[in-house]
Amino acid sequence: MRPLRPYAEPHITGVCLGLVLLACFALSGQGLGASGAFASVASGVVGAVSPETAGHSAYFQSYLQDGSPWTAWIVVEIIGVLIGAAASAALAGRTRLTYVGAVRPSGGKLCAGVAGGILMGIGAALARGCTSGLALSGGAMLSVAAWIFMLALFFAGFLAAPLVRRLWP
Known part of the structure; x- marks a missing residue:
């Protein structure tokens, strides 16, 4: 088995993601x-x-x-x-x-992760769009709604973090 290579440098990856988004807008209009x-x-x-x-x-x-x-x-x-x-x-x-994390996940961690994913999916269906589309595409187009959403998302994450912190070491 080959040794694992390190993950990509996040700043370079972010620039590459921005270039992919720009190419999508330029080539497809989407x-x-x-x-x-x-x-x-x-x-x-x-x-x-x-x-x-x-x-x-x-x-x-x-x-x-x-x-x-x-x-x-x-x-x-x-x-x-x-x-x-x-x-x-x-x-x-x-x-x-x-599993990517400091320790092997417990049943509670897996359930919390699945529940969070389901809630995000339900929210995306209710909003008729997803966080990635709104944040990336809407943010890139300087949409006020996208920026308000992202601020609210991060604020809600900071409020919820202490509530679920006990699940992680």
């Missing part, structure tokens, strides 16, 4: 995000399995009206993210399943 891909795929599945259900739902129709949801920009983007992540992990020798 920003970056993630949650819309899952809604597009779910709409495609419902449309394939039960066309009458999809035809009677305004929610599903909003994703199905512009052609195939499978070729939507955001679905292609997420496929590229998965391929890029797999390639990056392979190049860095980090392809095995592992």
Whole structure:
């Protein structure tokens, strides 16, 4: 087994992410995000399995009206993210399943992490967008709503941190 390579330097990675965002805007006219891909795929599945259900739902129709949801920009983007992540992990020798942290996670830590992920997913569905799309794309376009959201997100994180701190050593 190859030795693990160190993670990328975060400042350089941040600049690269900004360049990717700029390229996305310049080449496709679209920003970056993630949650819309899952809604597009779910709409495609419902449309394939039960066309009458999809035809009677305004929610599903909003994703199905512009052609195939499978070729939507955001679905292609997420496929590229998965391929890029797999390639990056392979190049860095980090392809095995592992937990990143100081100690092995307890059941409580895993449950808290899953619950937090579910809550973020529900919030993204209710907001019809995700934090990454709002923060990256909205922030890059200097959207006031995006900046207010990010400040509120960090403020809420600082308020919640003491409540969940006991789960981490």
